[in-house]
Amino acid sequence: MKRNAFYAQSGGVTAVINATACGVIETARRRRDRIGKVLAGRNGILGALHEDLIDTSAEPKSAIAALKHTPGGAFGSARYKLKGLEQNRAEYERLIEVFRAHDIGYFFYNGGNDSMDTAHKVSQLAKSMKLPITCIGIPKTVDNDLPITDNCPGFGSVAKYIAVSTREAALDVASMARTSTRVFILEVMGRHAGWIAAAAGLAGEGPLEAPHIILFPEVPFDEETFLARVRQTVDRCEYCVIVVSEGVRYPDGRFLAEAGTRDAFGHAQLGGVASSIAALVKDRLNLKYHYAIADYLQRSARHIASKVDVEQAYAVGKAAVELALAGKNAVMPTIVRKSDSPYRWEIGHAPLARVANKEKMLPKSYITRDGFGITAACRRYLAPLIHGEDYPPYKNGLPQYVRLRNEPVPRRLAEQFVLK
Amino acid sequence: MKRNAFYAQSGGVTAVINATACGVIETARRRRDRIGKVLAGRNGILGALHEDLIDTSAEPKSAIAALKHTPGGAFGSARYKLKGLEQNRAEYERLIEVFRAHDIGYFFYNGGNDSMDTAHKVSQLAKSMKLPITCIGIPKTVDNDLPITDNCPGFGSVAKYIAVSTREAALDVASMARTSTRVFILEVMGRHAGWIAAAAGLAGEGPLEAPHIILFPEVPFDEETFLARVRQTVDRCEYCVIVVSEGVRYPDGRFLAEAGTRDAFGHAQLGGVASSIAALVKDRLNLKYHYAIADYLQRSARHIASKVDVEQAYAVGKAAVELALAGKNAVMPTIVRKSDSPYRWEIGHAPLARVANKEKMLPKSYITRDGFGITAACRRYLAPLIHGEDYPPYKNGLPQYVRLRNEPVPRRLAEQFVLK
Numbered sequence: 001m002k003r004n005a006f007y008a009q010s011g012g013v014t015a016v017i018n019a020t021a022c023g024v025i026e027t028a029r030r031r032r033d034r035i036g037k038v039l040a041g042r043n044g045i046l047g048a049l050h051e052d053l054i055d056t057s058a059e060p061k062s063a064i065a066a067l068k069h070t071p072g073g074a075f076g077s078a079r080y081k082l083k084g085l086e087q088n089r090a091e092y093e094r095l096i097e098v099f100r101a102h103d104i105g106y107f108f109y110n111g112g113n114d115s116m117d118t119a120h121k122v123s124q125l126a127k128s129m130k131l132p133i134t135c136i137g138i139p140k141t142v143d144n145d146l147p148i149t150d151n152c153p154g155f156g157s158v159a160k161y162i163a164v165s166t167r168e169a170a171l172d173v174a175s176m177a178r179t180s181t182r183v184f185i186l187e188v189m190g191r192h193a194g195w196i197a198a199a200a201g202l203a204g205e206g207p208l209e210a211p212h213i214i215l216f217p218e219v220p221f222d223e224e225t226f227l228a229r230v231r232q233t234v235d236r237c238e239y240c241v242i243v244v245s246e247g248v249r250y251p252d253g254r255f256l257a258e259a260g261t262r263d264a265f266g267h268a269q270l271g272g273v274a275s276s277i278a279a280l281v282k283d284r285l286n287l288k289y290h291y292a293i294a295d296y297l298q299r300s301a302r303h304i305a306s307k308v309d310v311e312q313a314y315a316v317g318k319a320a321v322e323l324a325l326a327g328k329n330a331v332m333p334t335i336v337r338k339s340d341s342p343y344r345w346e347i348g349h350a351p352l353a354r355v356a357n358k359e360k361m362l363p364k365s366y367i368t369r370d371g372f373g374i375t376a377a378c379r380r381y382l383a384p385l386i387h388g389e390d391y392p393p394y395k396n397g398l399p400q401y402v403r404l405r406n407e408p409v410p411r412r413l414a415e416q417f418v419l420k
Numbered sequence: 421m422k423r424n425a426f427y428a429q430s431g432g433v434t435a436v437i438n439a440t441a442c443g444v445i446e447t448a449r450r451r452r453d454r455i456g457k458v459l460a461g462r463n464g465i466l467g468a469l470h471e472d473l474i475d476t477s478a479e480p481k482s483a484i485a486a487l488k489h490t491p492g493g494a495f496g497s498a499r500y501k502l503k504g505l506e507q508n509r510a511e512y513e514r515l516i517e518v519f520r521a522h523d524i525g526y527f528f529y530n531g532g533n534d535s536m537d538t539a540h541k542v543s544q545l546a547k548s549m550k551l552p553i554t555c556i557g558i559p560k561t562v563d564n565d566l567p568i569t570d571n572c573p574g575f576g577s578v579a580k581y582i583a584v585s586t587r588e589a590a591l592d593v594a595s596m597a598r599t600s601t602r603v604f605i606l607e608v609m610g611r612h613a614g615w616i617a618a619a620a621g622l623a624g625e626g627p628l629e630a631p632h633i634i635l636f637p638e639v640p641f642d643e644e645t646f647l648a649r650v651r652q653t654v655d656r657c658e659y660c661v662i663v664v665s666e667g668v669r670y671p672d673g674r675f676l677a678e679a680g681t682r683d684a685f686g687h688a689q690l691g692g693v694a695s696s697i698a699a700l701v702k703d704r705l706n707l708k709y710h711y712a713i714a715d716y717l718q719r720s721a722r723h724i725a726s727k728v729d730v731e732q733a734y735a736v737g738k739a740a741v742e743l744a745l746a747g748k749n750a751v752m753p754t755i756v757r758k759s760d761s762p763y764r765w766e767i768g769h770a771p772l773a774r775v776a777n778k779e780k781m782l783p784k785s786y787i788t789r790d791g792f793g794i795t796a797a798c799r800r801y802l803a804p805l806i807h808g809e810d811y812p813p814y815k816n817g818l819p820q821y822v823r824l825r826n827e828p829v830p831r832r833l834a835e836q837f838v839l840k
Binding site for chain 2: 009015046071160163164165172173174175176178179180181184186202274275292293294296299300301303308386387388389396397398401
């Protein structure tokens, strides 16, 4: 029996989430015996709720192939978490209604913890309604915080971007330290888990090489210990490179980034842990500083994506379709590490029930005892994830990223759905 | 007659200043009949003043070749401007004394406006003292603000980094705009001239493509016009990408970055034009924003260097030696554009007297009438400078940058020199 598939992207996009879309669509196209069209949600799950679906079969083969090297979310993603089944059953019923109207037998949801939870709930509801809808979650998050899977597609490329950028900026600072900047601060993503900050540690080896200090959300920020370490590093190396996670907190739990900063007009200034650290360095140590905030650049930098990451992102998309066709339901493909060096991995799978709403933090054993660096175990884990380059094609000096047609599927339902 | 050469890097380093060093040293090594050793200043001109010289002849051929793909300043650079001859003649005399002690007949000074002035003054002093020292300035600046030369080595690679990053981040923002960030701000370098900000304009074509707004130091910042344009862009495109030069000013001349921002502790917060713009967008338009500050990442990003830039950086280094050996003195090699498309260029030269202490601003004709974008003429000028990729070698996922031995040359002078 041939059914359509629905694919949606969820949450913050990455440099390789479209490679996963490519894996889903190319694999589905090879199985036209079982899968009709792949319909995508415009702006993620909102597209399903609003019956705003995209017909991916209208895209030429070359455009789908180009997704593999295009960052961002090609169909639009959304920060929208469905509530619990009890709190907003109407949303789940609407999803089911839209899936029915478009003969959708496969639901592929590409996201992080919340999305795995949604996919799981849809599978439960479908089951209780005796509807044959196969639900597969597909892992994606730069935060690398999904459990069971060894790592998450999207993370390897951010990790590579941060490690490369730290190594490069450190060379700049080192050249100038005698007469210019002594302390350089790079702010990276990671609200809860310090995986991205940890990746900066790959840039150097040993305590004399940059980054000299990494500030993790897992380690409460102690001002005096930190300042002493900066001072010591500048005395020893002439300069100090600090990589700070946006989620770093004071011992009382407050984010450094929420230090209540206000400008001259009394406007609240948000989201600047780097500037808080810089002000501290300036005020207490009187050292010249500079800071960079990588922000979206880090998670969209397809130009320096990790080849391993691109391959894994594609592989989980492909595996999602294969698992669905093999009769698996309510599962997520996982990446299983077989060996560190040489790095070998394969695709496994885990029940969504075991993945949903759980966060994998950086283990204690990955952070050095002083709280400012990564251990050899952490390095062993991280190193293979940034292996290999996978450059996009360039024209006139700029990467050629595809823009899809994103043709709408004609609506079949009379009712409009209004979000609560 | 065989004499030694002295080479020094000056001012902010770039992704390709070492490619220039490579051009100087490789060319000098091929002319052992005329040039003895190339000695480099440790930390730029300070190395000459302190007689802290590096013997580049101790570096193997492979290390010198690797300079071509290594960012930062391999010998150390310095932000140190020699004062006028009248104000601090002692410094110039010290330079001459060190040059004499080490039989230096060629002075190659690799920097921006100030450095061209220094090289010029040294040449004048040597002439007045009847000393045979050939002084050649070699252009380098990410700011692209040297006169006469069509463009400056270092700029093309920053331009490429900013154009690529803007294109990538815009895809990210576009995917998420419906439920997340509406306004994304990227802060770029350029205290006086908007060349780097202008380069972001290469990322998109037409007013509907990102960047939607560029803020130049050349255009006084009008809050109301700016806010109206942001509002209009978000209404039309769902999101708005803004690239802002650090040097943007209010009509009264104050930098936006110096808006007197203070944190909760009363610490001054410096260097954040992006956060000023973000606060404005939040307070006046109530739109969700994110901002990135590229800072040193932009000028050290050798991983995404422009091939044209690398070639030109090497070429000016090579030409500097050739000009010196051809008997030219007090000149700077320039890049002469022969045609835009196909892009053709050659090396020329200009007297230091005509280059020193002059800044080339972005011409009015390169900025659109509304002040928020670049014109077709600007695009024609900028486009070829980012052409081509020139990837460094990678190992284990990280670029392999060379670290030189930087062996000191034994001192020959008894006196220590103390900077005033």
